[in-house]
Amino acid sequence: MSEELQTEEQILEAAKQIFQEQGFAGARMQEIADEADINKSMLHYYFRSKDKLFQKVFQDSIRQFFPEILKVLNADLALVPKIEKLVETYYDMFKKHPHLPRFVIHEMNQHPERFKEFVKNTGIEIPELFVKQIRAEMESSTMRKIDPREFIINTIGLSVFPLIARPMIETVFEMNDDQYQHFLEQRKKELPKFIINAVKK
Amino acid sequence: MSEELQTEEQILEAAKQIFQEQGFAGARMQEIADEADINKSMLHYYFRSKDKLFQKVFQDSIRQFFPEILKVLNADLALVPKIEKLVETYYDMFKKHPHLPRFVIHEMNQHPERFKEFVKNTGIEIPELFVKQIRAEMESSTMRKIDPREFIINTIGLSVFPLIARPMIETVFEMNDDQYQHFLEQRKKELPKFIINAVKK
DNA sequence: ATAAAGTTTAACCATATAGTTGAATTTATT
DNA sequence: AATAAATTCAACTATATGGTTAAACTTTAT
Structure with missing residues (x-):
């Protein structure tokens, strides 16, 4: 459970940036993952869906x-x-x-x-x-x-x-x-x- | 050339509605075609790309x-x-x-x-x-x-x-x-x- | 009437994209 | 240390989506 909060926070920060910049339709899960510097699967592991x-x-x-x-x-x-x-x-x-x-x-x-x-x-x-x-x-x-x-x-x-x-x-x-x-x-x-x-x- | 203007106008009207409603990223070419009541290929025939x-x-x-x-x-x-x-x-x-x-x-x-x-x-x-x-x-x-x-x-x-x-x-x-x-x-x-x-x- | 040009259609293609899976790795529990 | 649980990753899948193609149809010009 050590890194949970950190990773979750990282994802949220990245998602916030990408979504606020591009909107829901313009945002790509891959781009959020890249921004958070993690694997795309992690987005789904922590939040289930876009x-x-x-x-x-x-x-x-x-x-x-x-x-x-x-x-x-x-x-x-x-x-x-x-x-x-x-x-x-x-x-x-x-x-x-x-x-x-x-x-x-x-x-x-x-x-x-x-x-x-x-x-x-x-x-x-x-x-x-x-x-x-x-x-x-x-x-x-x-x-x-x-x-x-x-x-x-x-x-x-x-x-x-x-x-x-x-x-x-x-x-x-x-x-x-x-x-x-x-x-x-x-x-x-x-x-x-x-x-x-x-x-x- | 008979229907050209009509079709083009139809497409533009539909595209205007869908794009203005959903934005570029949110709009789907198929949806625009449906709204214009024509085939999707026509969009590309008249305007080449999204x-x-x-x-x-x-x-x-x-x-x-x-x-x-x-x-x-x-x-x-x-x-x-x-x-x-x-x-x-x-x-x-x-x-x-x-x-x-x-x-x-x-x-x-x-x-x-x-x-x-x-x-x-x-x-x-x-x-x-x-x-x-x-x-x-x-x-x-x-x-x-x-x-x-x-x-x-x-x-x-x-x-x-x-x-x-x-x-x-x-x-x-x-x-x-x-x-x-x-x-x-x-x-x-x-x-x-x-x-x-x-x-x- | 016939050929040429313009228009429309259905079927298809390539790629992008959200989402899945199962194994590997790390961390927590005993 | 051994086991269980949580986390991470690479590879994969299904589908959505923009775009293409070639044939059929319609209109225009001769």
Whole structure:
């Protein structure tokens, strides 16, 4: 049993990388095995099938994605620093896992029902605290009236979109990779202002 | 030569549907043939290979996506109605081609360099007129200072994100498909306000 | 009407790919 | 040390899949 955890971890790491990069359909078991530097049979020994391995990776990816965001949404912070923290969290996550957002978006659309099951299993819930916070801000009239769901979707969308649209942005605005990175750094500062301004009264 | 155009069109329509739904890696030539209601050999007779057929579909998809948006961006309209038009254009496009945005995002990230080539070939350019318009608005101080690129990316991101994140939105906010559609209708009205407010002085 | 060109079809091929098997090796248990 | 259990590996299998071929059929041109 000595190497079990190590091998299993190795496989999961490799599978995560390949699946997140290529998606389920684009990934090859052989490629995952090569990446993990093991025999292909090991994948089946530890996870039985491509589908099972994928589901594990997908679930882990969801767990990597949602709770961190929800934690920030429900944190005990004033609105402005919370938005700043949220944007920063997204950009940090992207730096560590550049394919994660697009992977989740692509795969959840391939199997929406399975995705919903997964999310329910992870026990993710509506960010109630944040909704309450927004309602309070609206009542104390520091914030214009807006559906809290819209606000959440806008904030997340504004954070995620430039990350998954990178080739488009680089092309349309004629940026190279360095310029894109620099653009993101600027944006990290500007985006909270945009969001706050959008809901200011 | 009688049926040539019809058959070719049939194939392209089917390929567009399957590729946009499943992506390149997920699509099967047999499935495309079935969808087009023809023999699999015909795909190769008309397009030689899966890759060639895909590239045609992908290029067509880009042509379907970008020019329409850029046309609105560069149209002779005041800022507010232009934003409204832009949001509306996106939502209409999504109604007709629900998989188009996610398809383009996924595939352009799989082959960023090829994507850049394609875009250059279609002759798409930076929306100069719109950039000038924004600069003018900023100088006449009806608009706060913002990088025009940020403004464009934010507007497009806010339009696209709720369309590609549908399963996530339905899950987190416990909506069924009807409620989601209703939410989108509401959003079509609210989003321009959010954007305008975000850049108001 | 006939030949040439274009189109369609069914049967086939080569390869890629997920998955299996059984033996060899290593590790844990007594 | 001996046995049992877990792990690793190379070779293999079945099937899916992109692609080919040659013959049949249809349309166009002369």
